[in-house]
Amino acid sequence: MLSRAEALALDASDPLAPFSKHFLLPQGIVYLDGNSLGALPLATSDRLVQLVRKQWGEALIGGWTTHDWLTLPRRVGDKIGRLIGADTGQVLVADSTSINLLKLLAGAVELQAPRSVILSQDGNFPTDLYIAQGLAALSGHRCRLRTVNPSEICAAIDAETAVVLLTEVDYRNGARLDMAAITACAHERGALILWDLAHSAGALPVALDACAVDLAVGCGYKYLNGGPGAPAFLYVAHALQPRLRPFLTGWLGHAEPFAFEADYRPAAGIERFLCGTPSILSLVALECGVDLLLEAPMDAIRHKSLALGDLFIDLVEGARLDFALASPREGEGRGSQVCLRHPQxxxxxxxxIRRGVIGDFRSPDVLRFGFAPLYNRYTDIWDAVAALTAVMDAAEWDRPEFMRRQSVT
Amino acid sequence: MLSRAEALALDASDPLAPFSKHFLLPQGIVYLDGNSLGALPLATSDRLVQLVRKQWGEALIGGWTTHDWLTLPRRVGDKIGRLIGADTGQVLVADSTSINLLKLLAGAVELQAPRSVILSQDGNFPTDLYIAQGLAALSGHRCRLRTVNPSEICAAIDAETAVVLLTEVDYRNGARLDMAAITACAHERGALILWDLAHSAGALPVALDACAVDLAVGCGYKYLNGGPGAPAFLYVAHALQPRLRPFLTGWLGHAEPFAFEADYRPAAGIERFLCGTPSILSLVALECGVDLLLEAPMDAIRHKSLALGDLFIDLVEGARLDFALASPREGEGRGSQVCLRHPQxxxxxxxxIRRGVIGDFRSPDVLRFGFAPLYNRYTDIWDAVAALTAVMDAAEWDRPEFMRRQSVT
Incomplete structure (x- = not known):
């Protein structure tokens, strides 16, 4: 069992340790919920003030061109692309993950007709399933959603499968799917693949281009530290862009938005997946988070993420608490979180949380602890498990004020 | 012809004059483009810093509940409702105008089957037309877009018309449609009506409930002063909410988002039209703009808006410049802008703009001047027409550096 002194020594030799001073981390809090809402980069508020007062306030409408607001969705998209193995011109920041899913699924289903099945994993994050269900209804049931156990995905891809819709890292147990293998399998069987990177981007190396992924979406407010409700991103591989039809045809996806033509014509590149006018405030806040991540080697992020997760599991197991491990024991099979199960x-x-350790709960019985290598320390893990041990030893949870209410992703 | 001294006197007796000190208005600029991007309320940057540092930074994930982020879309929606004559529980801030149009049109078309026509006005703002075209494609052509001259709308509503989609104030010439009359006409003929309030909300009195309007959308970054790309809003009349199906079924529109169920079930009320996680930064910035408007009587806003518009027209006509008036001459027929036409x-x-007077251009030949009564002064109008006169008298526009490029809505 690692001692706290040994955890301190790990922090002292951690090459990513200097990043934590770029975040506002409240005193006395161990924050293990960066996979729900990433912490605040210290640069964000000054950057927002500068945007608001100097750009919006003084340039007014001229900001769209003089401050290049118009190209922000693509510029920040290209930056995110560097985190997920995507060459330039394939990633766009826009809308929410849900809306981006709808954009890409609608295009993929049309392209793959008469194939009509959207194949996903049981227990995928609900919005992924709901959006597929909504598209089925919206399209007059020209497509339908089918889900299978994640271990059976490859076997389930058949001649009816239009698109395989998978979240790389499961939000509820942190299990990680094999992107390269499943993508290859989908392609062998004539299906397109769409990866949801909500719990991947910024947390572990992703190689979209190298894996020949067709489509992806992801979230800006988790490991990218873009702030509550930050805009999401989408990825469409270069080769697919000219063939993938945008159905959410807002004016900014038009080939010439400022010609104000009566009929929609899609832009040539990734911009065709813009829809309405993007929120510049949110885009700039997201850029602050992404800029920090770009300064850290992704290999170092992954190395520390796994070390934090392994340490967490070792300490929990060593404390002989009454939990089942819900996440894979081996790091390679995990994202950047570890989940435990307990009826309470x-x-x-x-x-x-009362003890200052913030994790979160996922129905029905999952305790979820996320590790953000840019700001979580080895001692955070040690302190979290010490607090967990104290809670369990004294049955502190067995109080009326801790009865069940809503929690938030 | 009103003298500048007389314009100054009008400013001195203007009951709305005190509002201008709540905005950052750059020195030496006459800003007549608040119908493209509203000016910056001075409160916004401090409010954003407070949100970012105190709420996101310190409450982290807990902000969703302790700072009530979750209910912001409805709370800010209710505030906007007070500006557009909507009782509580019918307006939601979410996504973009384009996305909200798609949500409401998709639901309306389903509800009205076998009626299949989305009837709109020629020259409606492109995104309204494009989204209807996209829905037609997405639904397998179970609906189609038809446009007619705005003066022929009522006559064109027939037994095939599922929903009438109109922008109350035309973005290109400022002409205002008769919401009460056209809504009644649509209902008599069995059609639903959807009003786009992009150039209405915050600029003139709107009475959605009193006119028995079914559906509406609108923009947060024009007269609501929410900042570049501010989120938009949507309105669904109470009576219609239980019957209007959401097709953009993101997780936050679910009846119990935090139950993480596998199948979508819509929330009971207006929240069913939420989709993904909303941007809290943008919502709070929008709220700052809306809060200012709520302090001003809408009648006074309309009175001043028309007075500014009349003064602009009078002065332009008096100067005998070479323009055609593109907007209705009588105030009742206008929104809060006046447009001129000129081949150059x-x-x-x-x-x-070089002279510090910011209006905008709309293809092919429209010069557009918007009036924001909270911060535009009578002297602004006088100075703008003086500058316009100088530009025309000296043919200042006839220089290479003023050749045509893109402009932004």
Whole structure:
């Protein structure tokens, strides 16, 4: 069992340790929920003030051109592309993950007709499933959603499969799917693939181009530290762009938005997947988070993420607490989180929060702890498990004030 | 012809004059483009810093509940409702105008089957037309877009008309449609109506409930002063909410988003038209703009808007410049802008901007001047027409640097 002194020594030799001073981290808090909402980069508020007062306030409408607001969705998209193995011109920041899913699924289903099945994993994040269900209804049931156990995805891809829709890292247990293998399998069987990178981008190396991925979406407010409700991103491989039809045909995806033509004509490149006018405030806040990540080697991020997860599991197991491990034991099979199961999971998380350790709860019984290598320390893990041990030893969770209410992703 | 001294006297007795000190208005600029991007309320940057540092930074994930982020889309929606004559629980801030149009049109078309026509006005703002075209394609052509001259709308509503989609104030000439009459006409003929309030909300009195309007959308970054790319809003009349199906089924529109169920079930009320996670930064910035408007009587806003418009027209006509008036001469028929036409419109706007008077240009030949009664003064109008006169008298626009490029809505 690692001692706290040894955890301190790990922090002292951690090459990513200097990054934590670029975040506002409240005193006395161990924050293990960066996979829900990433922490605040210190640069963000000054950058927003500068945007608001100097750009919006003084340039007014001229900001769209003089401050290049118009190209921000693509410029920040290209930066995110460097985090997920995507060459320039394939990633766009726009809208929400849900809306981006709808854009890409609608295009993929049309392209793959008469194939009509959107194949996904049981237990995928609900919005992924809901959006596929919504598209089925919207299209007059020209497509339908089918889900299977994640371990059976490849076997389930058949001649009816239009597109395989998978989240690389499961939000509820942190299990990671094999992007390269499943993408290859989908392609062998004539299906397109769409990866949801909500719990991947900024947390582990992703190689979209190298894996020949067709489509992807992801979230700006988790490991990218873009702030609450930050805009999302989408990826469309170069080769697919001219063939993938935009159905969410807002004016900014038009080939010439400022010609104000009566009929929609899609832009040539990734910009065709813009829809309405993007929020410049949110884009700039997201850029602050992405800029920080770009300064850290992704290999170092992954190395530390796994080390933090392994340490967490070792310490929990060593403390002989009454939890089942919900996540894969081996790091390679995990994203950047570790999940435990306990029938009183909700109340335990509340008791932990009272002690200043913030994880979260996912129905029905999952305690979820996310590790953000840019600002979580080895001692955070040690302190979190010490608090968890205290909560369990004293049955602190067994109090009325910790009864179940809503929690937030 | 009103003298500048008389304009100054009008400013001195203007009951809305005190509002201008709540905006950052750059020195030496006459800003007549608040119908493209509203000016910056002074409160916004401090409010954003407070949100970012105190809420996101310190409450982290807990901000969703402790700072009530989750209910912001509805709370800010209710505030906007007070500006557009909508009782509480019918307006939601979410996504972009384009996305909100798609949400409401998709639901309306389903509800009205077998009626299949989306009837709109020729020259409607392109995104309204494009989104209807996109929905037609997405639905397998179970609906189609038809446009007619705005004066022929009522006559064109027939048994095939599922929904009438109109922008109350035309973005290109400022002409205002008769919401009460056209809504009644649509209902008599069995059609639903959807009003786009992009150039209405915050600029003139709107009475959605009193006119028995079914559906509406609108923009946050024009007269609501929410900042570049601010989120948009949507309105669904109470009676229609339980029957209007959401097709853009993101997780936050679910009846119980935090139950993480596999199948979508819509929320009971207006929240069913939420989709993905909303940007809290943008919502809070929008709220700052809306809060200012709520302090001003809408009648006073309309009175001043028309007075500014009348003064602009009077002065332009008095100066005998070589323009055609593109907007209705009588105030009742206008929104809060006046448009002129000139074959060299683009270059003239550039020359005016060089003189510190910011209007905008709309293809092919429209010079557009918007009036924001909270911060535009009578002397602004006087100075703008003086600058316009100088530009025309000296043919200042006839220079290479004013050749045509892109402009931005």
């Amino acid at each position: 999971g909700y109340a335990i998380i509340q008791a932990l | 419109g683009y270059a003239i706007i550039q020359a005016l």
